[in-house]
Amino acid sequence: MASQWNVYESFQALLQAGPYHLAFEGVLILCIIWLFTAKKKPSKLIRLTKKEEEELIAEWMPEPLVPNPPDEDHPALNTRTVYGKVGRYIDLGKGEKVLNLGTHSYLNLGDRPEVEESALECLHQYGVGSCGPRGFYGTTQVHLELEDRIAAFFNCEMSVLYSYGFSTIASAIPAYSKNGDIIFADEMVNFPIQRGLQASRSRIVYFRHNDVEHLEELLKQQVELDKRDPKKANATRKFMVVESIYMNTGMICPLPDLVKLRKKYKLRLFIDESISFGTLGENCRGITDYFNIPMDEVDMIMGTLEATAASTGGFCVGTKFVIDHQRLSGLGYCFSASLPPMLAASVIKVIDILETEGPALVQELHDKCRQLHVALSTLPDKVNVSGDDISPVKHLRLTESTGNRCQDEVLLQRIVDKAEDLGVAITLAAYLWDKEANPPPPSIRITANKDLTKEEISKTFKVLEKSINEVLTKPESKYEVLTKPESKNEVFGKPESTKLD
Structure with missing residues (x-):
């Protein structure tokens, strides 16, 4: 009885609907019927034979996920490997361990x-x-x-x-x-x-x-x-x-x-x-x-x-x-x-x-930062040190730039390599030059830690002094021509900013 009443109500609603409404529903019904009954046209895609597919696959050369470096001396091709745990001294696979002044464990709490x-x-x-x-x-x-x-x-x-x-x-x-x-x-x-x-x-x-x-x-x-x-x-x-x-x-x-x-x-x-x-x-x-x-x-x-x-x-x-x-x-x-x-x-x-120990640790760190800062400040005048005396992060930059950012990086990297050979591990500060908003000048970044001894600071000074003199006094260093072009300072999607004076 209830189902008959529902059918009756539906029929009455259909009679009360306007002609445009009925026409629209009729068109929809015809479209649905056409979708189910229409014959599908054959695909226009080109059908390749198995042999042709194999030839195309053999010829395809995928692009590298990372672009190839512009030259053989690129840092990406000359990475340093640390063997074992990273601490005050690290093993770079060259025999004796070297003094580590390149990481940021200022208090050596990881040890x-x-x-x-x-x-x-x-x-x-x-x-x-x-x-x-x-x-x-x-x-x-x-x-x-x-x-x-x-x-x-x-x-x-x-x-x-x-x-x-x-x-x-x-x-x-x-x-x-x-x-x-x-x-x-x-x-x-x-x-x-x-x-x-x-x-x-x-x-x-x-x-x-x-x-x-x-x-x-x-x-x-x-x-x-x-x-x-x-x-x-x-x-x-x-x-x-x-x-x-x-x-x-x-x-x-x-x-x-x-x-x-x-x-x-x-x-x-x-x-x-x-x-x-x-x-x-x-x-x-x-x-x-x-x-x-x-x-x-x-x-x-x-x-x-x-x-x-x-x-x-x-x-x-x-x-x-x-x-x-x-x-x-x-x-x-x-x-x-x-x-x-x-x-x-x-x-x-x-x-x-x-x-519990923080104040004493900080005081000890500041003493070592000051000692290292004094030592770096007395290096040859070919380089200058940047950073506050109590800051654990120091930067060494060329006093006179060559005028080419890549050339400056090459000279500083040679100092880093020479210092490493002499027993002190430091690092060239790495930047994405084409994405930095305001790229700083190239530099060697040196970090201090609270466990540095006076002997280690003295050794660092002597190693850096020797490395700087050997690298920056070579006549060809200043005039060497690089094949690697200097990167432009372009920021992809850089937000609007005010230009500095």
Whole structure:
């Protein structure tokens, strides 16, 4: 009875429908019938015989995933292999071990037995990897404990943990700054920051390196632009991004002056503490601790665990309101497998050491940094040293450039190779010249660690002095012609930026 009533209602609704509606339904029904009954036309694709297919496959030459180097002396073809564990001395397969002044374990905490034991203990409990992103099934109790410990160490409300140092900074910036915003950044910020600036699609304004006066000039110019369009100005957020110790120069940022400008011009301040974490401040907390600036003057601190912490991954700390936002918008957090639990456990042990022995370790490191800085400053006048005296990162650059960036790199690489043969491992600072926003001059990057002895510093000076004199006094060195063309400074997809004077 019910089915008859439904059929009756459907028939009545069909009678009440207009003629156009009925015609449209009829056309649809005819199209469906045609689709099922129409004969399919034979394919017009060319059918190859088996022999022709095999000939085409044999002739096909795939393009290389990585382009071939332009010359036989390219660094990619002359890599150095480290045999065994990386420590104060490393084995490069040349017989005796050489002094390592090229890595960023400033406090050598990776060599501490208690750090290794904590990692092994966690390995037996959780295995090697967590096998998934943090938001799915990649979070363990060790990750949560480490985030709490980092937040407490910096006296902040919350921290967030990433599995890769580069992606930490490159993800944190675009999580907040978007298209239409403005970011004021030091021209010497490192490459991960530059990738984060580019990913934000904001307008990037670079100011001269550590030049507070130039920054204020640019801020005043922005104030005048805001007055012309108040509606747009109210919707535009302004950020300032700096490094505590710059990887590209070894210089410490003038944070007190930057904080004053932040208050005056209402900027959001982000600081990369990758180098200063564990190396600056009475409590090893970095640049804010060093200048005794309250944490609420900084909106967010970013950093890597791949330097002082002797592990891998990165972190961001700040208020709960700011940091919690990254758990849904930080791409490196959302889509990357989480940090292996055993490495998180080793960082927890590192924080234990910094909380108990930190002040003494930092003081010892600063003494060695000063001694190394004095030694490098007395090298032949053909090179000059860049970096603050207490910075663990130093740069050696040619006093007089050849006028060709590639030629400068060749000369510096020869110094590096000669020093390695004499027992000191240093490294040529590597840059992607065609993607750097403001490429620094070529340099040799030298890193200090707290366990350097006076004898090792003296040896470093003698080795560098001999290497520099042998390489830079050759008559042919200055006039050698290279077949490798100099790279152009072109940034693919580079965001809009203000040209420096």
